[in-house]
Amino acid sequence: MINFDMNLLTAHLSQSISVFAPEIALLVTFIVALFMDVVFKKTRNASGYTVCVGLVVTGILLCTQCGVKDNIFVSMLAVDPFALFFKFLILISSLVVCLMSFFSDELNKDDRKMGEYYSLIAGMTFGMFLLTGATNMIMIYLAIEMMSLTSYVLAGFTKEIKRASEASLKYVIYGSISSGIMVYGMSIMFGASGTMNLVELAGLISAGKVAMMPMIVASLMIIAGFGYKISAVPFHFWTPDIYEGAPVTISAFLAVASKTAGFAGFIRFAQMILTNDPFLDWKIVLAVLAVLTMCIGNLSAIWQNNAKRLMAYSAIAHAGYVLMGMVVMDEVGISSIMIYLFMYAFMTLGAFAVIMLIANKIGSEDLDDYNGIGYKMPVLGAFMVIFLFSLAGCPPTAGFVGKLYIFTALFESGSQWAWLAVIGILNSVVSFYYYAKIMRNMYLRGDANDTVERYSFSSASIALVAIITVPVVLFGIYFGPIVEWANNSVALFFN
């Protein structure tokens, strides 16, 4: 039954391990960071620094993988430029979230031990790396579980705060149901095809060897699992509550890295499985999901009065824009998604960083407490305005470039999806209202005289926000390299 040639297998495994180096570096970081807290009892951030160093080392190892295209561990994982793009994006957001955490008063209160926090971030990054490359349903499931388990704990990390524990518990319940549905779908797919490997599965499906009912039911169930990770409507109910309850840094991490990884896995699954399905045109399903996600995300965001909840609905709406790119599902569509997610990462991280620094000072995320705050923190206020303009998609910011490429991809794919692009553009207009609401409260409400006492921020925290602002402005004007990188990654993904 098992007819592996042992020598060949050993050679394959050692080859796989050499390509697996970045992930191994992350795992080592995860374990070393755990122990740093025990070794250095005096300094609080020892494990945080370890994780930062580990992430940088991982980044260097990733750089050696440019252009590598390989299938490792008996086709469990694909290492290709497509995954590499997403791995870099995830790595950057993990690093930014770690740096943000150093400045969070909410996390660093009293003498809380932060060792587990940082090491779990490394662990979650490891899970997300696996999801970007997973070509086997078992790996997809394990990667998603790894992301979920770490995020449950991280969301409830400040457990003396009641709403954080509540968020964590809600997250566990929603998360376990959705991964249960997903793994059920995978079992149906396995029962109908006899394989867990996506490459073999794609071959069987395009050869018509998988019956219609199991194919459709199983795909729907698996989409539900991915939809939960990317918080697409109607699988979005957890998002506002968890983003509101979790520490700001973790909300940012979930909104950026977790969503990016979810999209990477979803795109790979859709590209290999759904596009080969002879029974149903899944583009229509994705288009419906996109419309629902955009409209419900944007319309609910209008009524929010809490900055984190508002950002949660905004994150849902942005998932809708990205889903529009998935509807196209050719090279142009996928590269537009990659450009969009790249731009989205920086502006969202930046907005969350400012929300965190404001919360440090006023101890609240309520928009009513933001009245006149722009005059108390002129520099950060200006950065926040840039992030909000970018999130709304105004030129000349990065957000505009991202939206431009998504809409162009839709128009280029023919007139059939023009209506979807129109809905997307209308939604962007709606979104401007609630982003402007934050700016209005910051600048047009409250005392506006010059005698207002200014908040003092540490120069390091302002420098961090400034560094996040650089790509948001720069890639709004000079986006050629990113577009080229995305196009090259996708070209190799399709061949």
Next chain:
Amino acid sequence: MGLESIVFYLFAVIVVASALVVVLSKKIMYAAFSLLFTLFGIAGMYAMLMADFIAVAQIMIYVGGILVLIVFGVMLTTKITGVDVKTGPTGKLNYIAGGLLAVMVAGSLAWLYTSNSWISAPVNETNTSINAVGNLLLTEYLLAFEVGSVLLLIALIGAALIARRK
């Protein structure tokens, strides 16, 4: 009806009936104990499928480990043993919508399982599946095996973090 079908339906009835008790019972203790029969019945199903390793693992881990933990957890949580599970008022609309959804899901799943030809693995003539499982775990599924252990480590750290007082 052969002996195999009789045994199968016996286990099926045990699983479904005790699972219903788990969901419908208002006393947590009853729910915890009837979970025992559900998990046992599933172990029986695995044994019928010639998956002896999974069947043993199911009994050792779920029945022997997790269930005991659940029962301990229920008993050690103060004053919870006798307390009824509190649920909010359920409106008629919820019953109708929930019932409709359940019937739809059950119907489509039943249709799904009866109307299609499923791929079944060749019956394994050897006495035990442990050899095959072990070989596969360390060759084809090596990465999944290792990642699974990392996953458990993360779960362990997370559980310790949540349970710790400060």
